[in-house]
Amino acid sequence: MCSFVLRIISVCLSLTIFFTAGPAWAAENLFIQRIQERGVLTVGLPAYNTPPAYYLNETSGDLEGYDIDIARGLAKELKVDIQFDRSSPDLNELVRRVGAGDFDLAIGKLGRTYDRMFDAFPVHYLDFRHALMANRSFISTLSEEPGSPEFAAVLEASTIRIGSIEKTIWEAETRDNFPNATFQGFPDWLAAQQALFDGEVDAIYRDMTEIKRLVYASPDLIIDYVPILFDDIVDQKSIYLSLDGSINFSPFIEFYISKEWGEVKTDSTILEEYMSFYSAT
Template identity: 40%
Template sequence: MSAAATLKGLRPLAWMHAAVLAAGLLAGAPAACQVRASAASPLVVMADGRLMAPDIARIIEHGELVVAMFKTDSPPFFVERNGVLSGIDVDLARLIGKELGVAVRFDRSSATVDGVVDMVGSGRADLAISRLGRTVKRSQIVLFSTPYLMLGHAMLINRLRMAEMSGDRPVAQVVRTFKGRIGVIANTSWEEYGRRHFPQATIVTFPDWPAVVDAVRRGQVAAAYRDELEVRAVLQRDPGLALTLRTVTFNDAQSALSVMTGVRDTSLLAFVNEVIASRTDKPSVSAALTLIK
C-alpha cells in the first residue's frame, strides 16, 4: 500500500501527524518533529500527536534539559560530594526535568556567575539555576521565573571600622548612608545591588565569598554585602568571629532567587513557574541555614 493510500481520508491534523511519522520512519527523524500544527498556530505536532509550544518541543526533541550552573559549589544550593551533585537548586532542576519527561544535564563550565546567565541568553543552555538574583542588567538578556526563595540583604560589619565611621550616630543611620568600603563577590548581582543601594560607598570586588569575609575580618573593607543566609552562616560556622564582626539585616531589601530562561522561551518560563508554584517542598531561609556546613 502506498503512503498516499494510507493517508487518504484522514482529517487534516491526523493527516499531518501521519505524514510526519512516515517521514520520520523514512529519514530516521528524532522522536519529536518540529512541524507546525497549522498556519495560524505557533504550536508544533509531536511524533505522538501532542501539540506543544516550540520552545518546550525543542527540549523534548533533544531528550534532555540543559541547565547552566556555576562551577564553584554554593551549598546548600548546589554542591558536589563524591561525584554526586545535590542541593536546593539541583532538586528544582531535576523536578523540572521530571515534569518534562527528560533527563537533566548540568553545564558547570562557566567561570563566573554572570557567565551562567549569559549561557542562557545566548542559547547555550535551556535554563540557568544557580542561586541567581534578578537584576536590571540581567533582565536585558533573559526572562525571570517567579522567585523560588526570597533572601533578605545583609551586611557583615567590622566592629572597629564601624565604630570609627559612626562616632555617636546609631549604626542603622550609618549603614543607610554608608560611605566606606564594601566588599562584594565580582561578576555577581551583588555588584549591582551594592552600587544601587549604597551610592556613596566604594564597592570593592573579590573573586569569591571567603575572600570577601577575610577582607572584612582584616579591616580591608568596612563591611561585606550579601544575602542574609551567607552572612548569618559566617558567625554560625565560627562564633568566635562575633568579637570582631557583627551582622545587619535589611528588612526592605531582598534578593529574589529565580530560574532564568531565554527571551524567546515564554512557554518554558510559564512551565517553570507552574512547577515552582506546585511544589510541596518549598525551601525557606531557616531550613537552608540548617543545611550550611
C-alpha cells in the same frame, strides 16, 4: 463493492498512521518540543559551590542542593534527562549566555538586577534579604550604633569599603544601596571573607543566609564582627530564560514552582528547612 470496501480500509489505515505517528509526548509548545526531541534539559549553573542551594558532593561526585532538585524535577516532568553546564566564568556571563540560548535555563541563587534583565528573563522563586558582616571597629566610627533608628541611614551614607564576589549582583547593589561606598570584588566568597579578616574591607555583602552561615560556623566572630540584616532590601532570586523560553517555558516553570516547590520561599524558610545543614557547617 469489494473495491469500495478496500478503499475504506485503506483510508482508515492511513488515518491510523497519521494520528499515531511520532512520539507520544509530542508537544504543541515548540520550545518544550525541542527539549523533548533532544531528550535532555540543558541547565546553566555557576562554576563554584554554594550549599545548600547547589554544590558538588565530594563523596558521591554528584551535584546536590535545592536548585539542583528544582532543575531535576523540571527534567522529570518533561520526561527527559538533564545536563548541567558550569563553564560560565561568572554569574553575569551565566545570565547573558542563557539569554543568548546557550542552554534552556540558568539557575543558582541568581539575583535580579536591571543589567541582568537586559540579557535574560527572570522567574522569581526566592526572597532573600540583604545582609552585611561588618568589622566592629568600623561600626564604632559611625555616629549611630546598631539598634538606633538612624543607624541604617548613617551606614548607607558612609564611606564603608564593601567586599563580595566579583561580577555578581553585589557590585550593583553596593552602588545602589551604599552610594558613597567602595566596592571590591573577589573571585569567590572565601576570598571575600579573608579580605574582611585581613582588614582589606570593612564589610562583606551577600544575602542573609550566607551571613547567618558564618555566624553558625564560627560563633566567636561576633566578638569582632557584627552581622547587619536589612529587612527592607530584598533580592528576588530568579531562574533565568531566553526570550523564547520566557514566552514558552516560564509558565511550565511557574506551575512547577507553585505545585512542587510550594511558594516563593523566604530566607527564613530556607534556614528552617535546612537548619541541620547550617548548624553542621
